[in-house]
Amino acid sequence: MSQAETKIDKPEGWNRPAAIVPDGEGEMLEISMGPHHPSTHGVFRMDVTLDGERVVRLKPVLGYMHRNHEKIAEGISYLASMPYTDRLDYMCSLTNNWAYALAVEKLIGQEVPERAEYLRVILGELTRFQNHASSIGFLIQEMGASGTPLMYAFREREKILDLFEELTGARMMVNYMRFGGCRVDASPAWLDKARKVVADLPRFVDEFERLLCSNEILMARTQGVGVLRPELAINAGVTGPMLRASGVNYDVRKVDGYGIYNRFDFRVPLGDHWDVYDRFMVRLLEMRESLKILEVALKEIPGGPVMDPKARIRGLRPKPGEAYGRIESPKGELGFYLISDSGPNPYRYRVRPPSLINLTILEDMCLGHDVADVVLIFGSVDIILGEVDR
Amino acid sequence: MLGEGILKGLAETARNFFGSYFCAERMTTVEYPEQRIAPFEAARTFPFLVYDGADWQAGLRCVSCQICEKECPPKCIFIEKSKDKKPDALGKPQFYPVRFEIDISVCMSCQICVEVCPFEAIKMNTKFELSTEDRFGGLLLNREQLAKSNQYYHQIHATEAAEVDARLAAEKAKFDAKAKGADVAKAASDAAATGEGA
Amino acid sequence: MIETADQIFVLLLHWLVSFLPASWQSVASAVLCAAAIVCFFPALFAFTVWLERKGLGRMQNRLGPNRVGPFGLLQPIADGIKSLTKEDIVPLSADAAVHFLAPVVLVVTVFMGFAVLPMGRNMVLVDLDAGLLFYFAMGASTELAVFMAGWSSRNKYSLLGAMRAVAQMISYEVVLLLSSVVVVMITGSLSLTRIVEAQNHYTWGLPHWYIFTPWGLAGFVMYAIAATAETNRSPFDLPEGESELVAGYHTEYSGFKFALFFLGEYVAMFSISGLGTTLFLGGWSAPFSFLTWVPSWIWFFSKLMLSIFVFIWLRGTLPRLRQDQLMNFAWKFVLPMCLLNLLVTGLWRFLGDGWLRWVVCSAILLLAYVGIALGEQRRKHIGPRSYRYAE
Numbered sequence: 001m002s003q004a005e006t007k008i009d010k011p012e013g014w015n016r017p018a019a020i021v022p023d024g025e026g027e028m029l030e031i032s033m034g035p036h037h038p039s040t041h042g043v044f045r046m047d048v049t050l051d052g053e054r055v056v057r058l059k060p061v062l063g064y065m066h067r068n069h070e071k072i073a074e075g076i077s078y079l080a081s082m083p084y085t086d087r088l089d090y091m092c093s094l095t096n097n098w099a100y101a102l103a104v105e106k107l108i109g110q111e112v113p114e115r116a117e118y119l120r121v122i123l124g125e126l127t128r129f130q131n132h133a134s135s136i137g138f139l140i141q142e143m144g145a146s147g148t149p150l151m152y153a154f155r156e157r158e159k160i161l162d163l164f165e166e167l168t169g170a171r172m173m174v175n176y177m178r179f180g181g182c183r184v185d186a187s188p189a190w191l192d193k194a195r196k197v198v199a200d201l202p203r204f205v206d207e208f209e210r211l212l213c214s215n216e217i218l219m220a221r222t223q224g225v226g227v228l229r230p231e232l233a234i235n236a237g238v239t240g241p242m243l244r245a246s247g248v249n250y251d252v253r254k255v256d257g258y259g260i261y262n263r264f265d266f267r268v269p270l271g272d273h274w275d276v277y278d279r280f281m282v283r284l285l286e287m288r289e290s291l292k293i294l295e296v297a298l299k300e301i302p303g304g305p306v307m308d309p310k311a312r313i314r315g316l317r318p319k320p321g322e323a324y325g326r327i328e329s330p331k332g333e334l335g336f337y338l339i340s341d342s343g344p345n346p347y348r349y350r351v352r353p354p355s356l357i358n359l360t361i362l363e364d365m366c367l368g369h370d371v372a373d374v375v376l377i378f379g380s381v382d383i384i385l386g387e388v389d390r
Numbered sequence: 391m392l393g394e395g396i397l398k399g400l401a402e403t404a405r406n407f408f409g410s411y412f413c414a415e416r417m418t419t420v421e422y423p424e425q426r427i428a429p430f431e432a433a434r435t436f437p438f439l440v441y442d443g444a445d446w447q448a449g450l451r452c453v454s455c456q457i458c459e460k461e462c463p464p465k466c467i468f469i470e471k472s473k474d475k476k477p478d479a480l481g482k483p484q485f486y487p488v489r490f491e492i493d494i495s496v497c498m499s500c501q502i503c504v505e506v507c508p509f510e511a512i513k514m515n516t517k518f519e520l521s522t523e524d525r526f527g528g529l530l531l532n533r534e535q536l537a538k539s540n541q542y543y544h545q546i547h548a549t550e551a552a553e554v555d556a557r558l559a560a561e562k563a564k565f566d567a568k569a570k571g572a573d574v575a576k577a578a579s580d581a582a583a584t585g586e587g588a
Numbered sequence: 589m590i591e592t593a594d595q596i597f598v599l600l601l602h603w604l605v606s607f608l609p610a611s612w613q614s615v616a617s618a619v620l621c622a623a624a625i626v627c628f629f630p631a632l633f634a635f636t637v638w639l640e641r642k643g644l645g646r647m648q649n650r651l652g653p654n655r656v657g658p659f660g661l662l663q664p665i666a667d668g669i670k671s672l673t674k675e676d677i678v679p680l681s682a683d684a685a686v687h688f689l690a691p692v693v694l695v696v697t698v699f700m701g702f703a704v705l706p707m708g709r710n711m712v713l714v715d716l717d718a719g720l721l722f723y724f725a726m727g728a729s730t731e732l733a734v735f736m737a738g739w740s741s742r743n744k745y746s747l748l749g750a751m752r753a754v755a756q757m758i759s760y761e762v763v764l765l766l767s768s769v770v771v772v773m774i775t776g777s778l779s780l781t782r783i784v785e786a787q788n789h790y791t792w793g794l795p796h797w798y799i800f801t802p803w804g805l806a807g808f809v810m811y812a813i814a815a816t817a818e819t820n821r822s823p824f825d826l827p828e829g830e831s832e833l834v835a836g837y838h839t840e841y842s843g844f845k846f847a848l849f850f851l852g853e854y855v856a857m858f859s860i861s862g863l864g865t866t867l868f869l870g871g872w873s874a875p876f877s878f879l880t881w882v883p884s885w886i887w888f889f890s891k892l893m894l895s896i897f898v899f900i901w902l903r904g905t906l907p908r909l910r911q912d913q914l915m916n917f918a919w920k921f922v923l924p925m926c927l928l929n930l931l932v933t934g935l936w937r938f939l940g941d942g943w944l945r946w947v948v949c950s951a952i953l954l955l956a957y958v959g960i961a962l963g964e965q966r967r968k969h970i971g972p973r974s975y976r977y978a979e
Contacts, residue, residue, distance in 0.1 A: 079502060083500030144908030148644075155649055158418065169432040169501065170434060217909055220970055221909070254978075281975060314461060392958060396905075399906065403901060
């Protein structure tokens with residue numbers, strides 16, 4: 001039963017989601033896919049109203065993981081906020097660090113040395129790879145393949161996390177970027193190890209693809225499910241692989257060209273059918289593109305300092321002003337908006353969470369589908385609660 | 391769509407099943423606690439205070455400047471400065487911490503305290519088996535529990551400790567040279583004064 | 589010697605029963621056989637639980653349980669003790685009698701099916717002339733237990749799960765029967781012992797198992813699909829899906845009753861694999877004529893464990909099918925193929941011996957399979973895709 005076949009009653013007003021008018025027979029089942037659930041990627045609740053097996057209304061309930069990140073940042077210095085940004089999207093802490101460092105660098109007008117830019121790109125793309133691998137693994141796990149592809153994805157993720165630990169000291173909460181570069185330099189031994197890991201990864205992507213992409217059950221479950229039209233995606237502010245799977249060519253790495261991304265030759269995959277299968281395939285293809293960038297970056301990384309010698313880390317007091325720094329995080333466009341008032345703490349610190357904004361369109365995607373599909377569509381949005389609730 | 395995708399998937403799983411008996415890559419389990427992975431040199435868990443020599447109180451490098459306390463993001467360091475001074479490794483009289491406590495249940499291992507310390511006094515430890523049954527203060531480490539010798543620091547972070555020692559030795563050499571230069575200048579001026587006087 | 593090893597259980601039974609007076613002997617022998625089945629298959633269930641966890645673990649690049657006993661072999665005992673010592677919670681508004689009887693009905697009907705399976709030469713509990721019919725009658729009764737469990741729990745989610753499960757099981761019951769009918773057509777008898785004996789011949793060392801014929805292979809594949817769906821195993825385990833909304837018809841059961849449901853599901857798996865082995869894989873007959881010295885019951889149980897391993901393998905690899913896709917698959921794809929298989933089997937019988945019937949039957953089945961599969965794919969626009977990149 002596709003969305004085209006059900007009656008959609010769009011009410012007046014732009015803010016209300018569309019609701020399907022039920023037949024009028026039988027009562028509707030209201031269920032809460034509660035915060036404790038194996039498939040909700042964290043503590044997230046959905047109040048779903050069902051007519052038989054079809055979803056008639058879906059209300060997401062957030063806030064179970066709110067930790068006051070933005071308010072805390074107003075009370076501590078700019079440097080001290082950096083470890084807190086690790087914990088926003090806790091699977092991709094390096095890209096969070098990068099976005100925050102970019103915002104502060106814009107605010108104070110700080111330059112970054114070339115080696116540091118290369119290191120940022122290398123670590124950013126490694127993060128993107130492991131995030132996409134895990135997200136595809138989780139999606140398949142929710143489909144019930146008892147976690148086998150997830151284990152394969154995590155096996156590769158372990159290698160990348162080992163690289164992170166060797167360089168930065170921690171596997172996930174890295175606290176690595178600073179305003180003006182990176183905290184520690186990468187030794188030649190680490191670069192060799194990274195090259196070896198990256199040389200092994202294409203084989204894993206092939207294995208993964210073989211296991212999943214020609215699987216008929218997977219195709220039957222995901223194709224035609226959770227269609228998101230491009231106009232709706234653009235209007236809702238969706239970014240990241242979800243937007244590109246809806247056919248819209250918007251990648252902040254190409255649009256802004258932040259860092260040194262305009263030196264690398266990578267393609268942006270786009271989807272034509274706008275469904276769950278496209279989102280999952282776009283992520284897989286982006287993994288391959290990341291590997292291309294990594295090979296080039298690891299080969300071309302120059303010598304030099306990783307931190308601007310004139311950069312201040314402690315006691316930063318930027319002149320009054322505001323800055324918005326954004327990057328293409330694996331989940332979407334992650335942005336930090338900072339307003340400073342010449343004090344040691346920011347006056348306002350605002351995070352643009354891609355997961356939350358991508359999540360607002362969940363109801364429109366799920367209407368008319370079965371309950372079993374809701375789990376899949378939700379998984380294809382690829383959210384992380386740390387970012388949604390901050 | 392004829393079922394060959396399912397067969398390919400089955401072949402992949404079978405390859406992993408049989409490979410897990412032969413190939414180390416396909417059996418990644420490390421049976422903790424009997425087997426352990428050697429920690430990386432750069433790994434970090436919670437901070438500790440470094441002391442030189444044998445006596446932890448006399449050799450403690452910390453001069454209670456309280457910069458780490460100020461910069462700590464979750465504010466888990468509690469320092470109380472002393473009223474008197476004691477000589478440090480260079481011979482200069484410095485304050486010392488009467489009370490230096492870190493609440494490791496709050497500490498988020500961000501390592502900012504290490505970064506901002508000007509005296510190489512606080513470094514990151516790698517021990518993680520720190521669970522305790524004492525709910526009220528078992529995870530509040532005091533000065534004595536935090537103090538570890540420089541030899542221990544060398545054991546856990548060899549390269550870093552060697553660099554720190556080199557930096558401190560260079561500082562000491564500069565200080566000694568300046569002191570010697572000051573002595574020579576002082577002796578010369580004294581001699582000149584007495585020569586003048588005589 | 590070979591004869592003794594082959595008939596060791598039969599001889600043991602006769603020896604034990606000979607201690608009793610003649611009028612009691614038949615009853616005693618039936619009771620002893622039933623007791624043996626009731627003791628042996630739960631032990632095999634414990635072993636299979638261990639095998640499943642280790643097998644899935646190895647497929648996922650990890651060790652399975654390995655702390656309890658050597659290689660984790662005592663893990664099922666630990667699980668059993670855990671489920672026995674848990675509190676037995678019965679919901680207040682539940683229908684107590686039905687709630688209590690549901691696992692009992694499941695276990696009893698599942699064990700009844702073993703009465704007609706020939707587990708070795710002369711090793712069948714009751715040699716019924718209509719053994720296959722009896723088996724299917726008992727197998728259909730397990731669905732009753734599933735619905736009793738869902739209904740008595742007074743929980744809308746368990747009821748939802750139970751209705752889904754029953755719908756699935758009824759649809760695939762039809763497929764199961766139709767795919768077994770071809771065997772009856774060729775053998776000419778409903779008796780399972782006759783079916784096995786019909787397959788116990790060898791030509792050039794290779795056996796006459798029905799799986800080695802085109803209609804037998806097609807029948808076996810469809811039987812396997814139906815068996816997976818009947819026992820609610822992956823990829824058809826939506827009724828008890830862990831990551832879905834409803835936890836299934838056994839949500840409201842805890843402690844030993846839950847363990848009984850679990851036991852019932854696995855013993856149903858054994859029973860249906862046993863039937864599949866009997867019908868298509870030659871039951872207790874050896875694969876090659878030079879291997880007939882190995883006792884027959886060893887062959888039966890090896891084939892059974894092989895089928896179990898294939899179930900575990902499928903579970904570790906395939907994602908779940910959605911409910912409506914599952915039903916569509918049964919009624920619109922497998923059932924037409926089953927009916928076609930009946931036709932092909934008839935053709936096989938009447939085309940006479942020779943290479944012609946092999947070619948004709950295989951060709952019809954292959955064409956039909958490819959035709960229907962591609963037709964479905966085209967109609968639903970499902971298939972591999974290629975992706976474009978932005979300029």
